[in-house]
Amino acid sequence: MHHPHQHFHPTRPPALGRRYAVLGVGLLIMAFGIAFSIQGVLGTSPISSLPYVVSLLIPLTVGEATICLHVVLILLQILILRRNYDPIQLMQLPVAVVFGYLTDLGVWVVQGLPVPNYGVQWIYCLIGVVLVAVGVALEVIAGVVTLAGEGFILAVCQVTAIPFGNMKVGFDLTLVAISVVLSLGFLHGLYGVREGTVAAAVLVGLTAKKLQPLLQRRLEKVLS
Numbered sequence: 001m002h003h004p005h006q007h008f009h010p011t012r013p014p015a016l017g018r019r020y021a022v023l024g025v026g027l028l029i030m031a032f033g034i035a036f037s038i039q040g041v042l043g044t045s046p047i048s049s050l051p052y053v054v055s056l057l058i059p060l061t062v063g064e065a066t067i068c069l070h071v072v073l074i075l076l077q078i079l080i081l082r083r084n085y086d087p088i089q090l091m092q093l094p095v096a097v098v099f100g101y102l103t104d105l106g107v108w109v110v111q112g113l114p115v116p117n118y119g120v121q122w123i124y125c126l127i128g129v130v131l132v133a134v135g136v137a138l139e140v141i142a143g144v145v146t147l148a149g150e151g152f153i154l155a156v157c158q159v160t161a162i163p164f165g166n167m168k169v170g171f172d173l174t175l176v177a178i179s180v181v182l183s184l185g186f187l188h189g190l191y192g193v194r195e196g197t198v199a200a201a202v203l204v205g206l207t208a209k210k211l212q213p214l215l216q217r218r219l220e221k222v223l224s
Contacts, residue, residue: 015223015224016144018222019142019143019144019223020142020144022138022141022142022219022222022223023095023138023139023144023145024098025138026134026135026136026137026138026141026142027098027135027139028102028135029138030099030102030131030132030134030136030139031099031102031103031105031106031135032106032110032131033045033106033127033128033129033130033131033132033135034048034062034103034106035103035106035107035109035110035128036106036110036124036127036128036131037124037125037128037129037132037200038052038062038107039107039110039111039113039115039124040115040120040121040122040123040124040128040196041121042121042122042125042194043125043194043195043196043197043198043200044128044192044197044200045128045129045132045197045200045201045204046171046172046173046197046200046201047069047149047172047175048062048192049175049176049179049192049193050065050069050175050182051065051066051068052065052179052191052192053179053182053183053191053192053193054068054069056183056192057182057186057187061104061107062103062104062107063099063100063101063102063103063104063105063107064100066096066099066100066103067096067097067100070092070096070099070100070147070148070149071093071096071148073148073152074089074090074093074148074151076152076155077148077151077152077155080152080155080156080158081155081158081159084158085155089145089146089151091144091145092145092146092147092148095145095147095148096147096148121196122196125196125199125200126199126203128196128200129199129200129204129207130207132204133204133207133208133211134208134215136204136205136208137208137211137212137215138215140208141212141215141216141219141223149171153167153168153171156171168205172201176193176201180193
């Protein structure tokens with residue numbers, strides 16, 4: 001499976017600024033998606049499940065734990081690729097910091113929303129799925145820098161023969177498994193990983209694929 005981030009398109013400087021603006025909007029929308037999934041308490045998307053569980057275990061916010069996870073993933077990319085590591089990918093670090101603090105902003109904004117019943121929990125979960133999918137689609141369209149999770153998957157794909165799609169599923173399952181073990185081991189219950197996590201794992205990618213061409217057409221003029 002070819003992935004749109006594998007080749008960076010050289011863009012003219014004015015367009016580059018606009019591309020980072022599109023990425024910024026994508027990160028903001030994605031952060032609010034994560035916040036809605038946390039508010040729904042049906043489990044967050046796989047990449048956020050681990051920061052969420054960590055934030056319950058130690059005095060870090062979800063956003064700060066997200067930044068820490070991204071830093072680890074950036075270091076792993078450097079270890080895996082060594083001389084082949086492209087220094088431009090260090091842009092993942094400022095992106096991670098912005099994304100972490102936007103996530104905390106999202107959590108703070110939506111924390112007052114009422115959660116009266118299971119139906120409403122699912123509504124929040126699905127709002128989360130759609131917002132994260134829009135964010136992912138915008139990140140791909142911007143085409144400037146990936147988030148560290150995706151960067152890590154691409155790095156592994158570069159040194160192994162594992163196709164991107166398979167590696168992504170394996171990566172998501174690994175994060176969820178670590179979250180489950182930490183959650184059961186230290187919190188004596190299942191936190192951050194529930195039926196909503198499964199929904200997010202399945203639906204975010206599919207929704208992003210459907211939305212990407214629509215958004216791309218809208219944004220073509222802005223980015224050219």
